[in-house]
Amino acid sequence: MKIFLYLVLLISTAYAFSVNNIIIENPYLSCEKNDNKCIKKQLKACHKDYTNCLKSNKPKIFQALFGKCNIIGRQCNEILIKKIKPTTELNSYEPTTKNVRTIGRTSYQDGYLWIGLTGAGIEYKFNGEITIINVTADTTSYSEDKPAHIIIYADDEIYLDTVLNEKNTDFKVIFDKSGNHVVRFIKTSEALFGSIRINEIKADKKIQPTKPEKLKIEFIGDSITCGYGVDGTGTDVFTTRTEDGTKSYAIKTAKKFHAEYSIVAYSAFCIVPFLAFDGKIMNSLPGIYDRLGYSEKPNEFDDGVYELQNTIWDQQQFIPDLVVINLGTNDYYMGQNFASDSFESIKADYIDRYEKFITQIRGLYPETKILCTLGMMGQELYTEIEEAVNNYTSKTGDTNVKSFKLSVQNTEKNGLGTDGHPNAQSHVDATYEIVEAIEKLFGWKSDEDVNIELELTD
Numbered sequence: 509m510k511i512f513l514y515l516v517l518l519i520s521t522a523y524a525f526s527v528n529n530i531i532i533e534n535p536y537l538s539c540e541k542n543d544n545k546c547i548k549k550q551l552k553a554c555h556k557d558y559t560n561c562l563k564s565n566k567p568k569i570f571q572a573l574f575g576k577c578n579i580i581g582r583q584c585n586e587i588l589i590k591k592i593k594p595t596t597e598l599n600s601y602e603p604t605t606k607n608v609r610t611i612g613r614t615s616y617q618d619g620y621l622w623i624g625l626t627g628a629g630i631e632y633k634f635n636g637e638i639t640i641i642n643v644t645a646d647t648t649s650y651s652e653d654k655p656a657h658i659i660i661y662a663d664d665e666i667y668l669d670t671v672l673n674e675k676n677t678d679f680k681v682i683f684d685k686s687g688n689h690v691v692r693f694i695k696t697s698e699a700l701f702g703s704i705r706i707n708e709i710k711a712d713k714k715i716q717p718t719k720p721e722k723l724k725i726e727f728i729g730d731s732i733t734c735g736y737g738v739d740g741t742g743t744d745v746f747t748t749r750t751e752d753g754t755k756s757y758a759i760k761t762a763k764k765f766h767a768e769y770s771i772v773a774y775s776a777f778c779i780v781p782f783l784a785f786d787g788k789i790m791n792s793l794p795g796i797y798d799r800l801g802y803s804e805k806p807n808e809f810d811d812g813v814y815e816l817q818n819t820i821w822d823q824q825q826f827i828p829d830l831v832v833i834n835l836g837t838n839d840y841y842m843g844q845n846f847a848s849d850s851f852e853s854i855k856a857d858y859i860d861r862y863e864k865f866i867t868q869i870r871g872l873y874p875e876t877k878i879l880c881t882l883g884m885m886g887q888e889l890y891t892e893i894e895e896a897v898n899n900y901t902s903k904t905g906d907t908n909v910k911s912f913k914l915s916v917q918n919t920e921k922n923g924l925g926t927d928g929h930p931n932a933q934s935h936v937d938a939t940y941e942i943v944e945a946i947e948k949l950f951g952w953k954s955d956e957d958v959n960i961e962l963e964l965t966d
Contacts, residue, residue, distance in 0.1 A: 636713030737926025883914030
């Protein structure tokens, strides 16, 4: 692929780097200036080392690893600064719908585009050679333990898969040749662990939003839908480095139907609000469904502290043709372990609240099809979902609400992700099941030529 892409860190760069008074030479600086073939090779090697370093998950040496990753990142940055030919003056564009196609729930306010939720981002096209996306992270999103996980696609191919480690970052995309190109920027970790702002986009040619797909699907869920631990193993400590919503069943299902997607999902969220062991109320997702997002900690930026959950989402910005609800795994876990009431009363409350949530969604989207599912990490409350759906349909006569039981993840065949969550292969398996269910229950037709299998590098 004839492309150069790299995350340019907004920190001073020298020809060598001093860490604790030790000078570290740059091993990747071996190309002549403007030798694009050589530079591409060295950038690819540097990016690979940087990504592998960031995804390392050894808690005892995490601090040392993070410092090492920063050094590699600066070294990759230096390749561009020293070796890439000067470019013409770039034009500046605001991240508005006039210039970019927004993906998922985003909010444009005060000159920036605010992004929190899994899979949310932007996509645009331009007939040029270089573009830069300037991003600011809240204090959680560039923390060492749970930084925002970012993936950039260039002409539909992943090149940069990284996490934020600076408050302000320029993502620079440089193509070998000027021409028609498409850039997609995705925040693939969840809103629970922070938010980001896209402040400005620069390019050597005018940028324009790409054309949206005709179908729209919204996925409502918990950590499973977020892709929590999808790249981890059963023995890992959780980090957003192994959380990747693009590998979840949700985005893969949308791809199979060539559909726009919106993901509203948070780890540990339920249908029923529970009093947890630490005295905190476990949030009920229906209670914040109308919000831009939700974070564990305040979204703190230089200009103030904000709360995703204080921003109302305009539901009419994204009217889905299908809503997929996948909630109940945490209701079962919390009900069994921490609820003060009997589990039978919890199940009754779950049925009642689930039915009300269906009614809430139907009130917003009168023509939308609704699929209620559960099962990847346990099917214990699926009977209650069926009862809630049956109660609703018998009262209303609404035939566009269906239930479907997913298979429990095959851990013997696929292994486990972090904290017992489905890994990438289990999400592929679930995608095939959900796609088939949607086809059967609602008469949709998926594209058999769309490949959702794992890449060899996954």
